Amino acid sequence: MKRVVILISGGGSNMVALCRSMTGDHPARPVLVVSNDPDAGGLAKAREMGIATAVVDSRPFRGDRAAFEAELLKPIEAAQPDILCLAGFMRILTPDFVNRFSGRMLNIHPSLLPKYPGLHTHARALDAGDAEAGCTVHEVTPVLDDGPILGQARVPVRAGDTEETLAARVLEQEHRLYPAVLRRFADGDRRPVAL
Template sequence: MKRVAILVSGGGSNMLALVRSMTGDHPARAVLVASNDPAAAGLAKARDMGVATAAVDHRPFGRDRAAFEAELIKPILAAEPDILCLAGFMRVLTPGFVERFEGRMLNIHPSLLPKYPGLHTHERALKAGESEAGCTVHEVIPELDAGPILGQARVPVERGDTPEALAARVLVQEHRLYPAVLRRFAGGDRSPLYLD
């Protein structure tokens, strides 16, 4: 059984989808939900589901990302995860942190990578006149949003779409895609999964 740690920064809706999926014959179980914000709503939701939690507030560390990560990694290593899932974790991780979990860290991004890495993906897709948007699960490498693609789900852009409306429809697909990719990944299958 693979052990999964999940990093969140906010409400944790993707974390909830992942934890709820890891039951029955699923080859993995959630062992930790950690956050850079002690007030993140996702932490309370994880505790309510019986998952251990940890929080390391990034703010006292200022711009010293390495010092923050040195503290964050302690509860992660203590949980002995086989897989680390970023689920709305809004801190850019240093290459040193990423390399410790190379080949074992996943992220979900709200665009059809390689298009629109980084922030404001829905605004950028609409401004570019895209006919479709979507989400991508990928392996995390030191370069932002550039790791091998493990899965994608597409969402049509509708006439009159706002970034908020598009984001809401993409989020529905994120909640389908991430658990499906994690199940395959935990079972040893790294071939990309494409959902309609």
């Protein structure tokens, strides 16, 4: 059984979708949810599901990513993860951290990569007049939002869409895509999932 640690910064809706999926004959189980924000709503949701939580507040480490990551590694390594899932974790990780978990760390990003890495993806898709948007699950590499793509889900852009309406429809697909990719990945299958 693969051990999964999930990193969050906010409400944790993707974390909840992942944890709910890891039951029955699923090859993985959640063992820890870690947040860089002590007020992240996802922490309470994880505890309600009986999953251990840890907080490493990033604020005291402003300007010193190496020191923050040294603290972040402590609860993660104690949990002995086989897989790390970034689920709305809003910190950019250093190459040293990423390389430590090379081939074992996943992220979900709210665009059809390689389009729109970074922030404000929905606004950028709307500004560009794109006919579709979506989300991508990829392996994490030292280059931001650039690792091998493990799955994508496409969402049509509708007339009159705002950032908020588009984001809400993309998020629905994130909650389907990320669990599907994790299940396949935990089985050792890196073929991309398309929804």
